[in-house]
Amino acid sequence: MSKSTRFTDAYLLVDGYNIIHAWKNLREMADADIEGARTMLVDILANYQGVRHQEIIVVFDAHKVNGGIGSVEKRNGVYMVYTREAETADEYIEKAAGAMVKENFRVRVATSDYLEQIIIMGQGAARIFAEDLQTEVEEAERDIRRQINEPKPIHKNRLLDNIDPKTASILEKIRLGKDEI
Numbered sequence: 001m002s003k004s005t006r007f008t009d010a011y012l013l014v015d016g017y018n019i020i021h022a023w024k025n026l027r028e029m030a031d032a033d034i035e036g037a038r039t040m041l042v043d044i045l046a047n048y049q050g051v052r053h054q055e056i057i058v059v060f061d062a063h064k065v066n067g068g069i070g071s072v073e074k075r076n077g078v079y080m081v082y083t084r085e086a087e088t089a090d091e092y093i094e095k096a097a098g099a100m101v102k103e104n105f106r107v108r109v110a111t112s113d114y115l116e117q118i119i120i121m122g123q124g125a126a127r128i129f130a131e132d133l134q135t136e137v138e139e140a141e142r143d144i145r146r147q148i149n150e151p152k153p154i155h156k157n158r159l160l161d162n163i164d165p166k167t168a169s170i171l172e173k174i175r176l177g178k179d180e181i
Contacts (some may be wrong), residue, residue, distance in 0.1 A: 010054035011100055013093050015111035022112050022130030046076035051140040059089040090116050097125040
């Protein structure tokens with residue numbers, strides 16, 4: 001992504017399956033429907049991205065998929081990366097975080113994998129535990145609800161407030177039925 005077209009200088013790389021298995025609601029869904037859990041995670045992160053203004057890249061392991069060439073797609077503003085055969089999400093995240101830090105991007109990695117955290121911190125990226133990301137997401141959701149439910153001040157847009165005084169005087173005389181204008 002070129003510097004002129006990117007959303008922000010801040011990136012959040014998410015170890016998709018690590019987060020799915022760390023968050024109770026997603027873990028329960030994944031037991032019955034892993035695709036549904038992936039979709040739900042991306043939807044949750046899309047809302048979070050809208051409030052926190054950072055690019056989000058969710059990485060899913062596909063290293064056990066025979067012949068898998070890997071892919072990248074964008075859903076609701078969130079990038080979804082499926083690794084290629086023989087490449088883990090950890091490996092992809094390590095490479096991506098290292099490259100992004102070298103380009104002076106602010107990078108956080110969401111995972112509860114301790115070894116992964118040590119590696120990415122050694123590259124200059126910050127870590128965020130799965131539980132802490134969930135807390136941040138919940139705070140963002142509360143912010144969204146608060147903004148939606150917050151009463152908006154009513155601003156009247158009256159004609160007389162938006163025209164010059166001479167024209168206002170003429171219109172007032174017409175309204176009052178005065179013959180002389």
